[in-house]
Amino acid sequence: MADKPVIFLGPTLPRAQAAAILDAVYLPPAEQGSIVRAMRAYQPTAIILIDGSFGKVPAVRHKEILWALGNGVPVFGAASMGALRAAELAAFGMQGHGFIYRWYALTPLADDDEVAVAMCPSELGAAALSEALINIRLTLKRALRAGIINAVERRSLEVLARDTHFVDRSYPRLLAEARSSLPSKSATALDRLADWLPRSAIDRKREDATGLLAKLACCPELLAHAPTTPPFTLTEAWAYDLGAAGLWDDDIGSVLAERDRF
Missing domain, CATH: 3.40.50 (Rossmann fold)
Known part of the structure; x- marks a missing residue:
């Protein structure tokens, strides 16, 4: 206790x-x-x-x-x-x-x-091995407000993050994919973003x-x-879940049996 x-x-x-x-x-x-x-x-x-x-x-x-x-x-x-x-x-x-x-x-x-x-x-x-999408999206909005990236770049980066499986999401991977897929004119903005992220990324x-x-x-x-x-x-569906989790016991069984009498 x-x-x-x-x-x-x-x-x-x-x-x-x-x-x-x-x-x-x-x-x-x-x-x-x-x-x-x-x-x-x-x-x-x-x-x-x-x-x-x-x-x-x-x-x-x-x-x-x-x-x-x-x-x-x-x-x-x-x-x-x-x-x-x-x-x-x-x-x-x-x-x-x-x-x-x-x-x-x-x-x-x-x-x-x-x-x-x-x-x-x-x-x-149980430490995190990837970055949450909601953190990335909020961070990109902050970067836009700070003048690090423009609105088109923010939208493009967010699409790249959304299209990445959650186990693979990270800022280094996002930047690497952006460098290969965004227009070359965004290279300077991506460099600014890479320098800005370590001190300014949001962890909501x-x-x-x-x-x-x-x-x-x-x-x-x-x-x-x-x-x-x-x-x-108590429902049969939840009783099944308890059983699947190894938590079924006679008390639960007796409650279901009593319920089914009526």
């Missing part, structure tokens, strides 16, 4: 930096079943979802977030998978924070790809994550506030 919040964190923010802001149990990026396991193992005061895994493993399910909320545990999200899930579940009591969360909440059909990055295995710290994901942790550290009462949520209903 932890009597602390549980935070799912990976490539968005180094764990040491996060722990210096908020005392919590830090776990690797969430996947299917992670929230259920954390609830059972730690009985946390709150769940804070920053990073999640997907692709090679099933992503963290909406239903397990609703289950945590239904058990009176506040759930917060920001920056990456947390921003996505918070935008999807705001109406059910999940609390989002930051620019990326607000952008997803206000942008129907926005791509999950905006925040996706490649990362090291969790055993090696990290800013949103640190913002949420700082907010919760300053206002601990938020962690103790039980959300008002609709009654939780």
